[in-house]
Amino acid sequence: MTQDDGTKTPRERYRAQVRTEIKERAWEQIATAGASALSLNAIAKQMGMSGPALYRYYSGRDDLITELVRDAYRSLADAIAATAAKDGAEVQALAHALRDWALRDPHRYFLIYGTPVPGYHAPDDITAISSEIMAILLEACAKVDGDAPATAFGTHLEEHRDWANGHPAPPAALHRAMTFWTRLHGVLSLELAGHFTGMGFDPARFFAAEVDALTGPCPA
Amino acid sequence: MTQDDGTKTPRERYRAQVRTEIKERAWEQIATAGASALSLNAIAKQMGMSGPALYRYYSGRDDLITELVRDAYRSLADAIAATAAKDGAEVQALAHALRDWALRDPHRYFLIYGTPVPGYHAPDDITAISSEIMAILLEACAKVDGDAPATAFGTHLEEHRDWANGHPAPPAALHRAMTFWTRLHGVLSLELAGHFTGMGFDPARFFAAEVDALTGPCPA
DNA sequence: TTGCGTTCGTTACAGGTTCTAACGCACGGA
DNA sequence: TCCGTGCGTTAGAACCTGTAACGAACGCAA
Numbered sequence: 037m038t039q040d041d042g043t044k045t046p047r048e049r050y051r052a053q054v055r056t057e058i059k060e061r062a063w064e065q066i067a068t069a070g071a072s073a074l075s076l077n078a079i080a081k082q083m084g085m086s087g088p089a090l091y092r093y094y095s096g097r098d099d100l101i102t103e104l105v106r107d108a109y110r111s112l113a114d115a116i117a118a119t120a121a122k123d124g125a126e127v128q129a130l131a132h133a134l135r136d137w138a139l140r141d142p143h144r145y146f147l148i149y150g151t152p153v154p155g156y157h158a159p160d161d162i163t164a165i166s167s168e169i170m171a172i173l174l175e176a177c178a179k180v181d182g183d184a185p186a187t188a189f190g191t192h193l194e195e196h197r198d199w200a201n202g203h204p205a206p207p208a209a210l211h212r213a214m215t216f217w218t219r220l221h222g223v224l225s226l227e228l229a230g231h232f233t234g235m236g237f238d239p240a241r242f243f244a245a246e247v248d249a250l251t252g253p254c255p256a
Numbered sequence: 257m258t259q260d261d262g263t264k265t266p267r268e269r270y271r272a273q274v275r276t277e278i279k280e281r282a283w284e285q286i287a288t289a290g291a292s293a294l295s296l297n298a299i300a301k302q303m304g305m306s307g308p309a310l311y312r313y314y315s316g317r318d319d320l321i322t323e324l325v326r327d328a329y330r331s332l333a334d335a336i337a338a339t340a341a342k343d344g345a346e347v348q349a350l351a352h353a354l355r356d357w358a359l360r361d362p363h364r365y366f367l368i369y370g371t372p373v374p375g376y377h378a379p380d381d382i383t384a385i386s387s388e389i390m391a392i393l394l395e396a397c398a399k400v401d402g403d404a405p406a407t408a409f410g411t412h413l414e415e416h417r418d419w420a421n422g423h424p425a426p427p428a429a430l431h432r433a434m435t436f437w438t439r440l441h442g443v444l445s446l447e448l449a450g451h452f453t454g455m456g457f458d459p460a461r462f463f464a465a466e467v468d469a470l471t472g473p474c475p476a
Numbered sequence: 477t478t479g480c481g482t483t484c485g486t487t488a489c490a491g492g493t494t495c496t497a498a499c500g501c502a503c504g505g506a
Numbered sequence: 507t508c509c510g511t512g513c514g515t516t517a518g519a520a521c522c523t524g525t526a527a528c529g530a531a532c533g534c535a536a
Contacts, residue, residue, distance in 0.1 A: 046532085051484095086485075088525080091524070097523070151449070188465065196457040237419075241412050244409075245407070271512090
């Protein structure tokens with residue numbers, strides 16, 4: 037046989053299949069009741085199994101949620117990387133890719149950028165995915181701010197650029213990347229949280245306006 | 257006697273006192289373990305009472321949390337109103353008042369602007385407090401953008417200005433108020449959620465840079 | 477084909493939560 | 507002084523997470 041499936045033994049194949057089905061049920065549950073209401077017991081019952089059986093596949097609730105967060109980051113990084121490869125890393129394209137991804141499943145967005153769980157710390161491989169995304173963003177900003185003058189906060193970032201993972205972006209690009217992140221998160225998170233409902237205006241236009249302000253030459 | 261205390265009968269006085277003590281314990285608990293881990297049982301045990309006694313004072317967990325959200329909004333509105341009265345509603349002053357308030361208790365900030373609970377809808381009196389805050393912000397922005405040219409999104413807001421509650425702010429002011437909200441929320445929420453930890457730069461400088469960009473004349 | 481060990485799913489249980497129901501007591505207004 | 511309202515109690519149902527011990531099935535190897 038071909039070794040297409042990656043995993044080899046039937047047990048591993050079965051185990052992987054059950055793990056993904058658990059995650060699918062978990063996403064459904066999160067979409068309806070939120071991440072805080074995620075119940076291993078309910079997932080098991082829904083799959084025709086009884087309670088503690090799931091502990092063969094995930095060591096606990098935190099373990100499952102960590103896996104979901106990892107998948108969410110991975111999905112976002114792939115979406116961003118895909119548009120970067122297709123549109124040549126235009127900043128506007130990245131922004132709208134981010135919004136499309138967030139609107140596709142708001143709960144998935146909040147799993148990453150929502151209210152943090154007090155005791156929880158993400159493992160290293162997850163933060164690594166996060167810096168993948170940042171690298172793509174920095175690349176796009178560097179193309180725009182090739183020789184833009186450094187802003188005040190940009191020089192501050194220049195002095196503390198360990199987070200850029202060695203990317204040779206100029207200060208103005210570092211500044212633009214950070215404002216890209218925070219401004220778009222600001223609009224998106226308030227929109228997804230429903231704080232704009234009933235206000236009457238079009239959130240998409242607001243987002244587009246922020247993207248325009250972001251890609252303009254002014255104070256990035 | 258004077259009717260200073262508002263409540264009259266001793267029973268009402270006692271009831272009010274217990275209700276506030278419950279809320280104090282709840283805030284302590286939220287500060288250490290987050291809102292999702294708030295336990296009525298633990299609060300009761302901490303107060304020397306046993307479990308269901310609290311249901312005399314709050315009809316359930318949701319009722320208590322709603323009250324906490326109301327208090328949080330009220331506290332924010334008071335803080336904003338205080339600086340508006342003191343500093344004459346300078347936009348910068350409002351921004352830093354917001355950050356100070358948020359840093360004073362991050363969990364309280366997330367209780368308002370964090371991940372929304374799927375089924376939950378805030379009662380009308382809470383949204384009323386929210387528009388109090390917006391009114392102050394609009395007033396401050398109107399002083400800045402007295403006769404500023406309308407932006408594209410500003411005219412869109414002009415056409416859907418029901419959320420401004422009849423405030424006679426010009427389009428540029430409407431636009432500035434919304435970007436004030438989303439941009440500062442963007443920086444603040446990511447900072448409070450810990451997404452900047454380990455990056456090395458100073459979040460306060462980033463916030464200040466965004467405030468500067470916000471109060472500048474460029475694309476509001 | 478026949479073992480045999482690993483892994484799976486089960487039930488039983490401990491301890492936690494929210495919330496309802498029914499009971500007794502004690503406080504306060506009349 | 508009396509009596510009703512309101513308070514706190516215990517008991518219990520229905521959930522939840524997570525552990526422990528048991529039996530069965532599956533797959534690899536001889």
